[in-house]
Amino acid sequence: MSKAAEIDIASVSKVYGATTAVHAISLKIPAGSYCCFLGPSGCGKTSTLRMIAGHESISSGDIRLGNTVVTDFPPAKRGTAMMFQSYALFPHLDLIDNVAFSLKMKGVGKDERRAKALEMLKLMQMEAYATRRPAQLSGGQQQRVALARALITDPEALLLDEPLSALDPFLKIRMRAELKKLQKTLGITFVHVTHSQEEAMALADMIVVMNDGKIEQAAAPRQVFERPATAFVARFMGDHNVLSGRVVSAEGGVITLKVPEGQTFSVRGKGRKVGEPVDIGIRTDRVRLEAPAEKTLGFHGVVSNIEYRGASVKITAIGAGSDDFTVIASDGDYFAKPVSIGDAVSLSWTLEDAVLLGRP
Incomplete structure (x- = not known):
């Protein structure tokens, strides 16, 4: 097999008529890594993949494969191979x-x-x-x-456009394992487009979350999961609740915000001024169905939905300006103290379970 190549995307844009599908994105994909582009339909991830492959012209910017600028090369001369969805x-x-x-x-x-x-x-x-x-x-x-x-x-990079979308759930999981094994065996760069968070988390060394033609975050799966960069990433990955408000104080490395409903919450962080808008993320699996105590933060809400998932139960509540504040409880914890739709509940978490989110 040929050597793997680093892929360097430098200020690349794609414009179709009056529509900009990709807005001047820059990204380095390390040689020999498994990179997943993730995002909702129409976010620009497939256009980006097709520009790397040469199946789509670049409106502005450059793409480099290894040391070669391939922006104007036809697909067959790029050292990439593309596997299509169909x-x-x-x-x-x-x-x-x-x-x-x-x-x-x-x-x-x-x-x-x-x-x-x-x-x-x-x-x-x-x-x-x-x-x-x-x-x-x-x-x-x-x-x-x-x-x-x-x-x-013998490509230096294999490009995969939603390769698992046509498979049934069991086969998807098996093929995921095979793709990962294949990439490690061959040692070449894999760039894989998907709209499945689970697929990206399972496969990637680097996840690139796109929204509206821009990159919201590009990082290792664990970082994307634990420290989402923006409210969009936090919501899209589905593992953080987002509360939005305005800064009422910022001192001692702790920022306090007030949401429109009047409650105040704190988060560790710096660099925010009083009065400016701010978003915080709270891990869904760290929220407890108990009243806020001396050392915890939280609010009172109303249960709007409950989903049993086997090992865990997903409880959704309305409150603090959020209409889908989610708690992931273990089945043991939930069935020890079950709740029903329409119940008033107390929700709480610790300061360490909240992250300060950036703004794109």
């Missing part, structure tokens, strides 16, 4: 010819390209199916063939 296999060709297709286009001899295709199918544990056609395969098997076809060109 797999795009040729129905009339057997698996060997499907996998060998790009080598055929490059004029590689029949015996050589078929031998290399078989080697790739072996890597994917698909050699037993080499003479079959795509229609005779399951979704997971078709995916392995599409991967083999993308990897046969």
